[in-house]
Amino acid sequence: xxxIKKIQVEETYPIRHHILRPHQSFDACKYETDHLETTFHIxxxxxxxxxxxxxxxxxxxxxxxxxRHYRLRAMATLPEYRRNHIGKSIVISAEAELKSKHxxxxxx
Numbered sequence: 447x448x449x450i451k452k453i454q455v456e457e458t459y460p461i462r463h464h465i466l467r468p469h470q471s472f473d474a475c476k477y478e479t480d481h482l483e484t485t486f487h488i489x490x491x492x493x494x495x496x497x498x499x500x501x502x503x504x505x506x507x508x509x510x511x512x513x514r515h516y517r518l519r520a521m522a523t524l525p526e527y528r529r530n531h532i533g534k535s536i537v538i539s540a541e542a543e544l545k546s547k548h549x550x551x552x553x554x
Contacts, residue, residue, distance in 0.1 A: 448532055450539045453489035455480045458499040458520060465522035477519060479503035488539055490523075490532045498523035498532045502540050502552075513550040516540075 462475035479485050482503060490498035500521035507515050518540070523532055544552055 447492075448530075448535055449491040450488060450535050451491070453487050453496070453499070455485075455487050455501070457489060457496060458487050458501060461496065461499045461522050461524065462520050465524070466520060475520070477501070477503075479505070479519070486540075486543065488536050490527075490536055492527065492532075497527040498536060500533075500536045500540065502544070505553075507551060507553045510551060510553075514548065515551045515553060516544055516549050518552060518554050 459472065459475055463470075463472050467474045480487075480501065480503075485501060485503040487499065487501045489496050498521075501519050502516050503519065505515060505517035507513070507517075518537070521533060521536070541552065
């Protein structure tokens with residue numbers, strides 16, 4: 447069973463580095479928005495193991511000014527856990543959070 451919950455940004459870094467930036471320095475997987483008060487990070491756990499992550503931060507979409515936006519960044523799932531709809535579960539959880547914040551638009 448998959449458990450979806452908010453996590454600390456530092457928990458995202460190993461998966462970000464391993465999946466998204468394996469040939470770069472570990473620091474390359476850290477973003478300016480990671481520690482903002484409005485940014486949040488969600489993780490998916492299977493048997494207490496973190497297998498998928500995503501980060502969500504305020505960022506206006508360049509083509510849609512005038513709305514309240516959040517951007518999905520740095521989403522990754524360990525290869526052996528893909529194709530199990532884990533990413534979908536993370537996005538659904540984030541959408542609920544964003545709806546409670548009255549956010550108009552989530553973009554990638």
